Amino acid sequence: MASHSSKKAVTIKKRFVSQVKPLEPVVKYVTPGGYELEKILHRDSVEYTHINEVWPNVWIGDEESAKNKHNLKKLGITHILNAAEGTWNSVDTGTEYYSDMDVVYYGVVAEDTTTFDLGQYFFSAADFIEQTLSITKNKLLVHCVMGRSRSATLFLAYLMICRNMTLVEAVDHVKKRRRIIPNWGFLKQLRNLDTYLVELRDGGAKENEREPL
Template sequence: MASHKSKTGIKINATKAEQESSPVDEYVTPGGYELEKILNRGSVAYTHVNEVWPNVYIGDEQTAKDKCNLKRLGITHILNAAEGTWNNVDTGAGYYGDMDMVYYGVVAEDVTTFNLSQYFFSAARFIEETLSNPQNQLLVHCVMGRSRSATLFLAYLMICENMTVVEAIEHVKSRRRIIPNWGFLKQLRELDMQLLEK
């Protein structure tokens, strides 16, 4: 698997001298349009919930509110990327009071001007801590499970699993139909560039 370290490439038809003198091909964060093309190419059909990583599910509001299904899936932790009462999923820790559930909520709007990046590292820490115990099962959700929740999980893959934004998108979209809004894609691109500099 590739990482944020530079990727070397060799020209197929190059002479030995050209290969030795050519600079190392480095990964460059793609633009927003390129990321949208990647997102739209060959995605799976939309469903309520999908396992996108070992012990990690991304789902929608219906999944988050269906306690029987959560028990069936063995969910022990929930990251609500759409906490709040207006156009969000108003569950909160109290909603799961009758279950042995660890809850983490993020108050975020699915609009291009919202700064979701302020939660990238705290959400990544929550996911990382959850997955440190192989018995735990995590649901990351928002209203549709396609923009806010997907963006936070993509950020986790980039921060904690050393993936580029392209690798993270390719991984998740092969398992779930995701559509981060344009503003969130821009924030993921900025994160990608920050991580590349380190």
């Protein structure tokens, strides 16, 4: 029997899929291969820093930035998505850590390994980000340990799912604002998501015909 959380994830996914808009490219877009995508990631990327604003009211950061409550208050952070909760190579914050702040906390238990299925969180994390940004005054920190792989992957997926970006457009947007290096497995999962969404936008796939990940 499917769990309540898995049923909720399916419901969230179906809602986002129903809102996918068609692309109108001059030249038909094709999801890049793994090596090509890595080249795109490294080309003209900015230098690494602890935290960067990558979207209006959205910052991607590392463990240090997530634990610096003084700076979080200074930035006016109201929501936190921890993409490295409760695992090996994790950030041990959580709701209790921010109990003295007016912050909404959302944790994702994920490992930064090439075999970990981060894609299972793409739609639920996108939902959290979208709901957060639906209120103009909210400000969001998305982080993991280094702020380059898990957190970056989830935010790239958000841009693809909710902002109608292709994977290349999402990468181009974020890398100009933050140094990101999703691991090889996460890149493959993002490429699968990209292919899935492109097919939906082109009318070549039905939501129930195939899974994106």
